[in-house]
Amino acid sequence: MRSLFGPVYSRRLGLSLGVNLFKENICSYDCVYCECGRTKVLTTKRDEYFELNDVLFEIKQYLSENCLKIDHITFSGRGEPTLYLYIEKLLEEIKRFPVASALLTNSSLLNDKEVRKSILGFDVIMPTISTVDQNQFNTIHRPAKGIRLFDILEGVKVFSKMYRGLFIPEIMIIKDVNDSEKSLAGLIEYIKELDYKGCHLNTIVRPAAYSDYKGINKEEINRIKNFLEKNDIRCIDADSAISKAKIGYSDERLINTLLVRPVHESDIKSIFKDPQIAIVGINKLLDNHSINKEKGFFKIS
Numbered sequence: 223m224r225s226l227f228g229p230v231y232s233r234r235l236g237l238s239l240g241v242n243l244f245k246e247n248i249c250s251y252d253c254v255y256c257e258c259g260r261t262k263v264l265t266t267k268r269d270e271y272f273e274l275n276d277v278l279f280e281i282k283q284y285l286s287e288n289c290l291k292i293d294h295i296t297f298s299g300r301g302e303p304t305l306y307l308y309i310e311k312l313l314e315e316i317k318r319f320p321v322a323s324a325l326l327t328n329s330s331l332l333n334d335k336e337v338r339k340s341i342l343g344f345d346v347i348m349p350t351i352s353t354v355d356q357n358q359f360n361t362i363h364r365p366a367k368g369i370r371l372f373d374i375l376e377g378v379k380v381f382s383k384m385y386r387g388l389f390i391p392e393i394m395i396i397k398d399v400n401d402s403e404k405s406l407a408g409l410i411e412y413i414k415e416l417d418y419k420g421c422h423l424n425t426i427v428r429p430a431a432y433s434d435y436k437g438i439n440k441e442e443i444n445r446i447k448n449f450l451e452k453n454d455i456r457c458i459d460a461d462s463a464i465s466k467a468k469i470g471y472s473d474e475r476l477i478n479t480l481l482v483r484p485v486h487e488s489d490i491k492s493i494f495k496d497p498q499i500a501i502v503g504i505n506k507l508l509d510n511h512s513i514n515k516e517k518g519f520f521k522i523s
């Protein structure tokens with residue numbers, strides 16, 4: 223399996239090439255909302271989960287031909303990217319190309335000095351911070367043994383003050399878990415202590431790892447956004463990204479993406495420069511059962 227997927231259209235980052243550093247779902251959390259499925263290996267151990275030279279080769283090969291066609295190269299995928307021991311080395315290589323780098327992190331390792339240092343070079347970092355309540359945290363993220371919310375909150379605070387790029391906390395809202403104003407009150411006080419650009423609000427929109435948990439609707443998102451803003455928390459519209467480029471369709475590109483996450487049919491027009499060609503290709507993959515479609519999402523069968 224390859225480590226690159228996409229590019230996929232991201233509401234936040236435009237056309238984004240994904241870097242996945244794990245051969246299976248390996249993470250420090252087992253979030254109820256994870257769109258990659260349930261975590262297979264729950265761990266806080268940093269390691270070379272994908273061979274460094276293979277990842278470097280793929281990144282260099284892709285960027286030398288396509289770096290001007292994408293908005294960001296984004297570390298995300300089937301696990302927490304900071305568990306990858308050589309993340310700094312990968313970032314160094316990416317910096318040789320004219321493309322912005324982004325990291326989506328669950329924040330669990332930000333209390334580690336080495337981890338903080340290794341990710342300072344990213345242009346954009348989006349750390350997940352959904353609650354300051356340990357019980358809610360356990361319910362939402364189902365963390366590996368030994369992870370304490372208190373340590374994470376401290377680590378995020380320290381990092382936000384030393385980091386010079388765009389620091390955009392992402393608040394994941396789960397219905398009936400952390401969606402009340404009472405739950406958000408503590409989080410508001412915490413966020414005020416951070417150096418941040420603005421917060422993104424997110425909720426479950428794709429098929430999730432634990433189907434008992436649900437997202438909230440648009441009206442509820444707006445209610446929470448208004449509540450945060452009334453309390454002086456800056457929010458950034460999740461649809462604010464402007465994509466500068468689109469890419470050509472290939473079966474391989476689509477399948478590599480679906481191996482990591484489902485893609486909604488409404489995203490096809492934003493990703494591929496000729497959606498008609500993409501639709502013909504996708505229909506063939508559906509006909510021969512290489513992929514399937516469920517509730518508007520294309521997935522691997």
Ligand code: SF4
Pocket residue numbers: 249250251252253255256257258261299300301302328
């Ligand atoms: S959502 Fe992210 S942090 Fe949570 S289990 Fe999935 S990969 Fe890990």
